[in-house]
Amino acid sequence: MKTNFNKLLCLVLVCVSCQLHAQNWGAFTPILSQLDSAQRAQYLSNLSNLQTSWSTDSLNLGSGLDSLNAALGGIDPTTGLDSLTAEWGIRRDSLLSWLPGSVLNAPDQDTLLSEFDRIRDIWFANNDSITRGFGLYQDSLQGNVPVFGTSFDTLGTEHQGSLDSLNQNLTAAFGSTPATGISNISSFFNQIFNKSLITSLELYGGRASTTGSYYGSNFSIPANVIGMRSVEQFDRTWEPRWAFQMSGTTKAIGDPANGEKNAASGNDRFNPLTIDGNFSIMYNLNILTVGDNLPVRLISLLGLEASTFCPTYREFNQPFTNNNKGFTTGWGPQIGAGFSTKIARFTAYTLGTLSFGEVNLGGPDYRYLNTQIEAGIRFDNKVTMRVRTGTTSWAPQSHKIFNNHQVTVGLPISALFKL
Numbered sequence: 001m002k003t004n005f006n007k008l009l010c011l012v013l014v015c016v017s018c019q020l021h022a023q024n025w026g027a028f029t030p031i032l033s034q035l036d037s038a039q040r041a042q043y044l045s046n047l048s049n050l051q052t053s054w055s056t057d058s059l060n061l062g063s064g065l066d067s068l069n070a071a072l073g074g075i076d077p078t079t080g081l082d083s084l085t086a087e088w089g090i091r092r093d094s095l096l097s098w099l100p101g102s103v104l105n106a107p108d109q110d111t112l113l114s115e116f117d118r119i120r121d122i123w124f125a126n127n128d129s130i131t132r133g134f135g136l137y138q139d140s141l142q143g144n145v146p147v148f149g150t151s152f153d154t155l156g157t158e159h160q161g162s163l164d165s166l167n168q169n170l171t172a173a174f175g176s177t178p179a180t181g182i183s184n185i186s187s188f189f190n191q192i193f194n195k196s197l198i199t200s201l202e203l204y205g206g207r208a209s210t211t212g213s214y215y216g217s218n219f220s221i222p223a224n225v226i227g228m229r230s231v232e233q234f235d236r237t238w239e240p241r242w243a244f245q246m247s248g249t250t251k252a253i254g255d256p257a258n259g260e261k262n263a264a265s266g267n268d269r270f271n272p273l274t275i276d277g278n279f280s281i282m283y284n285l286n287i288l289t290v291g292d293n294l295p296v297r298l299i300s301l302l303g304l305e306a307s308t309f310c311p312t313y314r315e316f317n318q319p320f321t322n323n324n325k326g327f328t329t330g331w332g333p334q335i336g337a338g339f340s341t342k343i344a345r346f347t348a349y350t351l352g353t354l355s356f357g358e359v360n361l362g363g364p365d366y367r368y369l370n371t372q373i374e375a376g377i378r379f380d381n382k383v384t385m386r387v388r389t390g391t392t393s394w395a396p397q398s399h400k401i402f403n404n405h406q407v408t409v410g411l412p413i414s415a416l417f418k419l
Helices: 005-017 025-032 037-053 061-072 087-101 106-141 156-175 185-192
Strands: 201-214 217-230 238-249 271-290 294-309 328-343 346-359 367-379 383-393 400-412
Touching: 025 156, 037 156, 037 328, 037 346, 061 346, 061 367, 061 383, 087 106, 106 185, 106 201, 106 367, 106 383, 106 400, 156 271, 156 294, 201 238, 201 383, 217 400, 271 328, 271 400, 294 346, 294 367, 328 367
Parallel strands: none
Antiparallel strands: 201 217, 201 400, 217 238, 238 271, 271 294, 294 328, 328 346, 346 367, 367 383, 383 400
16 A cells, blocks of 8 residues: 655654653643644544553563563574664665655754764664673573562553543643644754653664565565664653664565565665554553562553554555555554563563554555554663564555564663753
């Protein structure tokens, strides 16, 4: 399905942009205005549908902790990241070719390009540290993932109360915020990279095991993951959270028939799989202690996410795909729940999220659906390790679907802050 790439970028910017240190959604009104009136109406409608179907009964949070423990005792997930160095130049060329036809005005285009260059330079300066992080801290991290002695069986009321608080706050903020649409990119970057607003930011990378399907053309392939995100502290009741990442592979994707193009997208070195961005606010309710008086917080989460299925195909022997390609974007509200705890110098969490929403330029039966279970552990603010497993779909009957299990290592980097 052809995608309005302008809208993709706008949505991703909105996903990442709401990263302010504040007590409630009301402090985000300048950012919430970047949703235009149509996008806001879609968001609220899908949020209502999502809340109707949301249930913590389906969350297997223990699987996330098990996966994290296994990953901590496994091989270095950053192996091979050095091979992606050339991709920064390739993506910059792509950005230069896209900007002239985008919805961004000239100052915003200049800001976006300069920020890309700034982050690229920071990545190059810290690439060796990122790829050495797992080996340096693996022994310290192992054996410190907790077994949470609690569940949603007795905490459903508390979770719903926190979720209601987030919803009511968001509704009030929308009511006092004009829906002007994307603009003022310079202010957006100043906010998300402001150390007085954000506790910690990190660059991260790792590996993923992926399977997927595009109208019967299936793939199962290892991939690299690179990205940037906030580092959750879980030390306050209200806490924002955001991430932006790309996954891809140096291998051909799929097995096209009759000489058709594979998903190489014109680049034999790195074939994108997905581009993902999300923003949410967590309500971290301090609920109890377990074991040796360890504090546990109940996480309730409400936000927005966008994800793009990137493998591109043209299958001329199948009429229903004529004039179509795989590159497709979905976006929608995100709800989540989980637990976090702090043990000495270690902070760990497990979290499940569900998102339901729109597919850009899709028909009425095209809906975006994303389910994820993740778990992570942080050693001071020196290193983080996370595991995420889930399924994302962009089309009916699983025609565009992506399953992933990814393990990443993150390095908090103060140079990411601008102000």
